[in-house]
Amino acid sequence: MIQTLCETQFLEHVRQHSRWKQFSYEAWQLIYEWETEINPKVEYDPIGFCCDYSEYESFKDLQEEHEVESLDDLRGKTWVGDLPKGRLLIRNY
Numbered sequence: 430m431i432q433t434l435c436e437t438q439f440l441e442h443v444r445q446h447s448r449w450k451q452f453s454y455e456a457w458q459l460i461y462e463w464e465t466e467i468n469p470k471v472e473y474d475p476i477g478f479c480c481d482y483s484e485y486e487s488f489k490d491l492q493e494e495h496e497v498e499s500l501d502d503l504r505g506k507t508w509v510g511d512l513p514k515g516r517l518l519i520r521n522y
Contacts, residue, residue, distance in 0.1 A: 448475045
């Protein structure tokens, strides 16, 4: 089921859903921000978000899955979000 939610409702649904551990809380906040840039009436689709985004503990961890030389190189390919403690969120490409 897809629902249209404001940020508060979105984050509350995230906390109640079984997929909430897929991303950190900060990553979920950034996902909401990015999704509302695409469409101001963001639809809550947790399975879709888990397919569309990936969170990494570090750039080195990300490089193990993606062939990128630098963050600038990666930013040229997709959306990259800096999270606390050196973590990264990317929109999968």
